[in-house]
Amino acid sequence: MYLELDGRGPLYDQLTRALKASILDGRIAAGTQLPPTRELADELDLSRTTVLAAYEQLRAEGFIAGRVGSGSYVSDLQARPCNHHAETSIPAPSRYAQRAREVRNWDIPRIHRGLRYNLQYGNPLVNPALNNAWGRELARAANYTRLVVNEVAGLNALRKQTCDYLARRRGVQAEPDDLLIVCGTQQAITLISRVLLEEGDRVVLEEPHYFGAHQALVAHGVELVAIRTDEQGILCSELPEQSPRLIYVTPSHQFPTGSILSLQRRKELLRYAEQHQCWIVEDDYDGEFSYESQPMPALRSLDHGDRVIYVGTFSKVMFGGLRLAYMVLPAALRVDFRNAKYLGDMSCPVIEQSALAHFMEDGGFERHLRLSRKELKSRREALIAGLKEHARDRVEIADTPAGMHLVVWLPGYDQTRCDALIAYAHDQGLGLYPMAPLYLHAPPRPGLMLGYCSLSVTEIREAMQLFGQCLDHFQAR
Ligand SMILES: Cc1ncc(COP(=O)(O)O)c(C=O)c1O
Structure with a gap:
């Protein structure tokens, strides 16, 4: 796709303008599917975050429809009642708003629903x-x-x-x-x-x-x-x-x-x-x-x-x-x-x-705290016991007897294999979350963050059994 960036302002803004211009002058026709964000990012040598932010902006302004992941299609602008010139000349949002838009598109751990066992950090303890x-x-x-x-x-x-x-x-x-x-x-x-x-x-x-x-x-x-x-x-x-x-x-x-x-x-x-x-x-x-x-x-x-x-x-x-x-x-x-x-x-x-x-x-708060601490302690113990039994030496546990989550490192894995393990586990109904998005620079080794707060002891045992099977699957390859 030929797009010329004008060099003015943040990259995602430049890309948004270039795409809008192509849509408005008909070089990209209504109904055309835009390339997947990863593909366009590679083609233009931009980060995927930049392309995601540009697509999000075009979507917000009605230039494209559809969702990231399922394809973004150019809207039929003729069918829209308002005047495009007015839209393209509205004052730009502040630099804060532009940066906020970018960070909201980061690939941070998101809540996945519909999984049998979700080791998502941040899910609450149900009491x-x-x-x-x-x-x-x-x-x-x-x-x-x-x-x-x-x-x-x-x-x-x-x-x-x-x-x-x-x-x-x-x-x-x-x-x-x-x-x-x-x-x-x-x-x-x-x-x-x-x-x-x-x-x-x-x-x-x-x-x-x-x-x-x-x-x-x-x-x-x-x-x-x-x-x-x-x-x-x-x-x-x-x-x-x-x-x-x-x-x-x-x-x-x-x-x-x-x-x-x-x-x-x-x-x-x-x-x-x-x-x-x-x-x-x-x-x-x-x-x-x-x-x-x-x-x-x-x-x-x-x-x-x-x-x-x-x-x-x-x-x-x-x-x-x-x-x-x-x-x-x-x-x-x-x-x-x-x-x-x-x-x-x-x-x-x-x-x-x-x-x-x-x-x-x-005193209700203190009672609740005592109960939560007891419950979380047994969930944590079940998680560690399950890891020792089913993951064995295929993970290294970063063990601190505190908190509501645990980190495990994956010796012998690189980030690509770690991502593949996460995707495979997800397909089996097990939500695992990578450490990589929590680093500013490239992480020194791949790892997983396991939140155990919202699963019962029984669910944690079953989840660890499934985790062991996922690791087996990767070992066998
Ligand atoms: C390091 C850290 N700080 C703070 C919070 C809580 O943030 P908030 O008080 O905004 O819910 C969390 C929870 O996810 C956390 O992990």
Whole structure:
């Protein structure tokens, strides 16, 4: 397909314009099937993400129809009532919107439905007792809560309960005034970008890392520096000499490898932040789920320079759809973060906050936490036992007795074979997910991330048996 890119602006924009021009002047006729994204990307020497983004834009504007995967066809523009010139000359969206469009097209682990056993990370632990208790709390909160727009920082009762919880469980000493209740870690990262980062600022993150943070930071337009991790967490000796503005880490349970940042590295990291005058974001997403010992206190509890922005979420301890999380903010940042939160959405929904505060105060939250921890521990044990029995030495388990997922490496596999294994397992009804999309650079070895939260012990045993059969199939080839 002959297409000339005009060299103006982002590549996906150039490609969108070139395709539109060809469609409008009839060189690509209505009803023509556009080449598959991979093929066009190879032909034009572009990334597939760029082509996906261009197709998505053309689809949004009605130039093409059909879905990625099942073919994209040029629409019959004559049949459309509006004028194309007006459409092509609408002002371009902001650079943020363009970058956001690109990151939303990344090949990150997506939820697959209809699989017999889905080891998708992020699926919730189903607990009918929680559903009942939560229903009662919501009904109660709807009756007893003042239904007005709440304080920007969040409901005082919830901030107070969260402070007690943080002191008890995570060793973090904070006052309600230090807290900002936000709609998920995702919003915390967006607010952090807005308040602390300019486009082009340098930000350090772990390699591999949490895709949600990665996406939000790229959409903001920062320059990312990915620092390798090992079994003691981020390799502080590899932190850049040129000062970053911010370092984003998951010290309690490195996402996704599971390592716990050692005490020595914690001190090194804090010293580095002090010397380089940068902020640290501590994402403590599942620090509560430690199965064999007391979890290590949060990095924030060692921070005497007030440089650590601690982010905790209720997505893991409760459920992701709740969309409530909290930030413990250094004193110097409180006002700016409250302002950004106010301008974004004024405050989080009040009934959910009120229900959660009462659930915590009443002891229901702690009971639920104890039960979840017990249940997750036995699921994790079943997964490891199943791997040892059925996968044997064909996988290497990255074993940390914590969290809701596990990483296994596949010795002797390259990425192509790993992808083929995933596709084959998928056809057998087993959802496996690759580690590769969680790296900024090429991953050093192929691996899988196995989320065990939403399968029962029996299902996990069956899933591991099937996993063993999938590995057999690949061994036999
Ligand atoms: C590393 C990490 N941080 C945070 C979260 C939770 O994000 P949120 O609070 O936006 O649901 C997750 C969950 O998937 C995670 O894996």
